[in-house]
Amino acid sequence: MARFPEQIQNLIDDFNTLPGIGRKTAERLVFFVLKQNAAYIHKFSGHFEQLSAVNKCQECHNFSFAQTLCSICDDPKRDKTILCLVEEHHDLNVIEETDTFRGLYHILGGVLNPLEGITPDKLNLQNLIDRIKKNKVTEVILALNPDMQGEATIMYLNKFLQPIPGIKITRLARGLPMGSDIEYADEVTLANALSNRREVN
Numbered sequence: 001m002a003r004f005p006e007q008i009q010n011l012i013d014d015f016n017t018l019p020g021i022g023r024k025t026a027e028r029l030v031f032f033v034l035k036q037n038a039a040y041i042h043k044f045s046g047h048f049e050q051l052s053a054v055n056k057c058q059e060c061h062n063f064s065f066a067q068t069l070c071s072i073c074d075d076p077k078r079d080k081t082i083l084c085l086v087e088e089h090h091d092l093n094v095i096e097e098t099d100t101f102r103g104l105y106h107i108l109g110g111v112l113n114p115l116e117g118i119t120p121d122k123l124n125l126q127n128l129i130d131r132i133k134k135n136k137v138t139e140v141i142l143a144l145n146p147d148m149q150g151e152a153t154i155m156y157l158n159k160f161l162q163p164i165p166g167i168k169i170t171r172l173a174r175g176l177p178m179g180s181d182i183e184y185a186d187e188v189t190l191a192n193a194l195s196n197r198r199e200v201n
């Protein structure tokens with residue numbers, strides 16, 4: 001027999017599917033929710049429900065609630081000739097928070113990791129060359145984490161993009177600790193790494 005009424009157990013099971021949330025934490029979260037009023041629960045579940053309408057931007061693979069382009073790709077004030085390649089959505093967000101980058105992004109959806117089966121065909125590279133040509137991109141910034149997979153991906157992309165005439169391929173300046181994650185870099189460090197970026201060689 002279940003320890004909790006089914007309605008409660010179901011939500012505990014749902015929370016338990018989230019990364020970093022074990023069973024005990026899931027229980028604590030659900031009991032917190034149970035102590036809130038009905039308005040809180042409706043608002044919370046409404047926000048959850050809205051996420052089911054999410055799309056991927058056809059250009060950069062960012063989350064978008066519009067049909068085709070995300071708000072960044074759709075912004076005429078952004079500089080289409082500079083393209084910043086990042087691993088995941090949260091990397092895009094931390095770079096946006098530095099408020100120093102006015103170009104566009106391209107989310108790879110991962111980095112190369114052959115041991116885990118992440119080979120180049122698993123990355124969002126299919127429309128990358130087309131975007132670079134269409135937007136007359138002059139610089140591609142490889143803003144990847146300074147760890148083993150990030151380095152391997154930078155080397156791969158440098159080779160992959162090298163044949164395109166007229167583009168500079170850059171990477172973040174040293175300053176981010178080796179093995180660290182862009183996601184956790186403070187804004188000043190990241191802004192510096194971005195403004196002091198250097199060519200990949």
Ligand SMILES: [Zn+2]
Binds near residue numbers: 057058061062072073
């Ligand atoms: Zn986009």
